[in-house]
Amino acid sequence: MSNYAHPEVLVEADWAKANIGKPGIKFVEVDVDTKAYEVGHIPGAVGFNWQTQLQDQVRRDIVSKEEFERLAGAAGISNGDTVILYGDNNNWFAAYAFWLFKLYGHKDVRLLNGGRVKWLAGADLPLTADKTEVKPTAYKASPADETLRAKLMDVIEIARSSAAARPSNLVDVRSPDEFSGKVIAPPGMTETAQRGGHVPGAASVPWAKAVNQDGTFKPLVELKQLYLEEAKLNPGKPTVAYCRIGERSSHTWFVLKYLLGLKDVRNYDGSWTEYGSVIGVPIER
Amino acid sequence: MNHQTRVYDNILEMLPSEENPSPLVRIGKMNPAPGFELYAKLEWLNPFGSIKDRAASAMITDLEERGELKHGESRESGRGIVEPTSGNTGISLAAMASAKGFAMRAVVPQKVPLEKRVLLRIAGADVDVINDQMCPSPGMGEGSIGIARSYAKAQKDHYVMPNQYENELNVQAHVRTTGPEIWRQTQGRVTHAFVSLGTAGTAMGLSKFLKAKNPAIKIIAVQPSEGHDVPGLRNKSELHVTKLFDEKQIDEILEIPFELAYTRALELCRTEGLFAGPSSGLIYEGARQVLLRDPKQVGVGVMMFCDNVFKYVSSMVKHIPGLGEE
Numbered sequence: 001m002s003n004y005a006h007p008e009v010l011v012e013a014d015w016a017k018a019n020i021g022k023p024g025i026k027f028v029e030v031d032v033d034t035k036a037y038e039v040g041h042i043p044g045a046v047g048f049n050w051q052t053q054l055q056d057q058v059r060r061d062i063v064s065k066e067e068f069e070r071l072a073g074a075a076g077i078s079n080g081d082t083v084i085l086y087g088d089n090n091n092w093f094a095a096y097a098f099w100l101f102k103l104y105g106h107k108d109v110r111l112l113n114g115g116r117v118k119w120l121a122g123a124d125l126p127l128t129a130d131k132t133e134v135k136p137t138a139y140k141a142s143p144a145d146e147t148l149r150a151k152l153m154d155v156i157e158i159a160r161s162s163a164a165a166r167p168s169n170l171v172d173v174r175s176p177d178e179f180s181g182k183v184i185a186p187p188g189m190t191e192t193a194q195r196g197g198h199v200p201g202a203a204s205v206p207w208a209k210a211v212n213q214d215g216t217f218k219p220l221v222e223l224k225q226l227y228l229e230e231a232k233l234n235p236g237k238p239t240v241a242y243c244r245i246g247e248r249s250s251h252t253w254f255v256l257k258y259l260l261g262l263k264d265v266r267n268y269d270g271s272w273t274e275y276g277s278v279i280g281v282p283i284e285r
Numbered sequence: 286m287n288h289q290t291r292v293y294d295n296i297l298e299m300l301p302s303e304e305n306p307s308p309l310v311r312i313g314k315m316n317p318a319p320g321f322e323l324y325a326k327l328e329w330l331n332p333f334g335s336i337k338d339r340a341a342s343a344m345i346t347d348l349e350e351r352g353e354l355k356h357g358e359s360r361e362s363g364r365g366i367v368e369p370t371s372g373n374t375g376i377s378l379a380a381m382a383s384a385k386g387f388a389m390r391a392v393v394p395q396k397v398p399l400e401k402r403v404l405l406r407i408a409g410a411d412v413d414v415i416n417d418q419m420c421p422s423p424g425m426g427e428g429s430i431g432i433a434r435s436y437a438k439a440q441k442d443h444y445v446m447p448n449q450y451e452n453e454l455n456v457q458a459h460v461r462t463t464g465p466e467i468w469r470q471t472q473g474r475v476t477h478a479f480v481s482l483g484t485a486g487t488a489m490g491l492s493k494f495l496k497a498k499n500p501a502i503k504i505i506a507v508q509p510s511e512g513h514d515v516p517g518l519r520n521k522s523e524l525h526v527t528k529l530f531d532e533k534q535i536d537e538i539l540e541i542p543f544e545l546a547y548t549r550a551l552e553l554c555r556t557e558g559l560f561a562g563p564s565s566g567l568i569y570e571g572a573r574q575v576l577l578r579d580p581k582q583v584g585v586g587v588m589m590f591c592d593n594v595f596k597y598v599s600s601m602v603k604h605i606p607g608l609g610e611e
C-alpha cells in the first residue's frame with residue numbers, strides 16, 4: 001500500500017489512534033453532512049463546516065488567505081503542526097480541505113485513510129461527543145499557490161484544442177448521468193449550471209472509483225489501471241480535474257498528485273457550475 | 286391473550302406469530318394466471334403497521350433480555366435505541382420502545398416521505414434527517430447508517446444500535462414467524478414467495494425456513510430500477526450496505542422500473558380493494574411478470590405486502606399525475 005508516490009500524506013487508523021492528543025498533531029473533521037461532527041468525532045478533533053467556513057461567503061471563491069488564517073488559528077492549529085483531515089463520504093470534503101491547506105502552504109497535512117466510515121467500523125477506535133477545547137493560535141498562511149488551481153481559460157483552451165494538441169489531460173469526476181448531461185446536478189442540489197454535459201476531451205472517472213468499499217484508497221496498481229489504462233491519462237502532460245463545484249475533484253486531485261504521483265495536477269474549482277454557464281464555450285453530451 | 290376473541294392485555298400481544306398470522310388475501314381480477322393461487326400477505330395489519338414489526342420486536346426483545354436497555358430517572362437519562370431506518374423499522378421500534386419506557390432515535394434518509402418522519406415523532410422518536418443523496422456514486426456508504434453508528438459509538442451510555450442491516454435476528458424473525466405462518470396458511474402447498482429487498486431480512490428468513498420445508502419452493506425478489514424513489518427498498522447497487530444479503534438464497538431477482546411500484550399500488554387499491562403501498566406494488570408487478578411467462582401454470586404464491594398506502598400519500602401525489610389536484 002505504501003508504494004504510493006507520496007505515502008507520507010496518508011495515515012492509517014492505528015497510527016491516528018496512537019497519536020490522539022499528542023502535541024503537534026491536530027485532527028480536523030470535514031463532512032458533507034455538517035451534523036456528523038456534533039454527533040461524534042475523534043477525541044480532540046475540531047470540525048470545519050464546508051458551507052460556511054471553507055468558501056468565501058460573498059464572492060464565489062475559496063476562503064481568502066486572511067479568512068483561512070482566522071479559521072486555522074481559531075482551530076488551534078500552528079504552522080508547524082501535523083494536520084490530520086478526515087470526514088464522511090470517503091473523505092470527500094476532507095480532500096477539499098486538504099487542497100486548501102496545501103494551497104495556503106501548510107507543510108504537513110495528511111488524510112486519514114478510510115475517513116469516517118472506516119473509523120466507525122473499528123470497534124476499538126474511539127469517538128466522542130465531548131466538546132473539544134482549543135487554544136487559539138496566530139496562524140500565518142502563505143499566499144495562495146495558484147499552481148494547484150486551474151482557471152476557466154485553461155479549461156476552455158483544453159476544450160478547443162484537438163486531441164493531439166491538447167495541453168493537459170482533463171478528468172470529469174462527476175456521476176455518469178452528470179457527464180452525459182442527463183442531469184445537470186445530483187437531485188436536490190442547489191448549485192447548478194445553465195447547461196448539462198461535459199467539457200470536450202474530458203475522460204469520465206467518477207471520483208468514488210478511487211476508493212474501496214471500506215472507504216480506503218485503492219492500491220496503486222488499481223489506480224494505475226483506472227486512470228492510466230482505462231481513462232488513458234498521459235502521465236507526460238499536466239492534468240486538470242473538475243466536478244460540479246470543485247470538491248469531489250479535489251479528491252481525485254489528491255489521488256492523481258499524491259498517490260499516483262502525476263507531476264502537474266490542478267483542481268478546477270470553478271468546475272461545471274462555472275463552465276456550464278458560460279456563453280459560447282464548447283460542450284459535449 | 287385470546288386470538289379468537291382478540292382481547293389483549295397490551296398491544297405487544299398482537300404481534301404476529303403462527304397462532305396469530307397476518308392475513309392472506311387472494312388476488313382476483315389482477316391475477317393473470319387464473320389457475321395459480323396468488324395471495325397477498327397483509328403485513329400492514331400488524332400492530333404498528335408493517336412487516337418490520339417482526340424484526341423490530343425480535344431485536345428489541347433481545348436487547349432487553351441481554352440488559353442492553355436501561356430505564357433511567359427519565360426516559361432520556363436511561364439507555365435507549367438508535368437505528369438507521371427508512372421509517373418502518375423505526376416506527377415499530379419507537380412504538381415498542383415507548384410502550385416499554387425507553388427512548389428511541391431514528392436516523393432517516395431525506396427521501397423518506399414526510400408522513401413517515403412525522404409518524405416517527407408521533408410514536409415518540411427523536412428524528413435526524415440525513416441528506417445522503419448528495420452525490421450518487423458507486424461505493425458510497427449510507428449517511429444514515431454512519432450517523433446512527435456515531436451515536437452508538439460516541440454516546441454509548443445513551444444509545445444501543447440494534448442494526449437491522451447486520452442483526453441476524455432480522456432474519457430469524459422471519460424464520461420464527463413469517464415462514465411458519467405461510468407454511469400453515471397454505472397447508473404446505475406454497476410454491477412461490479415474492480419478496481422485496483431492503484435489509485433482505487424477509488428474503489433470507491423466508492428462504493431459510495421455506496426451502497428447509499421444501500427445496501423446490503421458489504423465492505423471487507424484486508428490486509426497483511437504479512435511482513428509484515421507493516422507500517424501504519434497494520436496488521442491487523445499494524445492497525452492499527446490508528450484511529444479511531446472500532444472493533444464493535434467492536432463485537431470481539427481477540429489476541422493475543420503479544414507477545410501476547406506484548401505478549401497481551394504485552391499481553391494487555382500485556381493483557382489489559387492497560390498500561397496498563409502493564413496495565407491495567413492486568412485488569405484485571414481479572409476481573405478475575412471473576405468471577405471465579406461462580398463464581396456464583399452477584401453484585400457490587404468497588406476496589409480502591409490507592405496508593399500506595396511507596404513509597405514502599405525498600409520494601403517490603408525486604408519482605401519479607393528477608392525484609393531488611383539487
Ligand SMILES: Cc1ncc(COP(=O)(O)O)c(C=O)c1O
Pocket residue numbers: 335336337371372373374481482483484485486487488516517518562564565591592
Ligand atoms: C415498505 C417496506 N417494504 C419492504 C421492506 C423490505 O424488507 P426487508 O428489510 O426485510 O428486506 C421494508 C423494510 O425495510 C419496508 O419498509
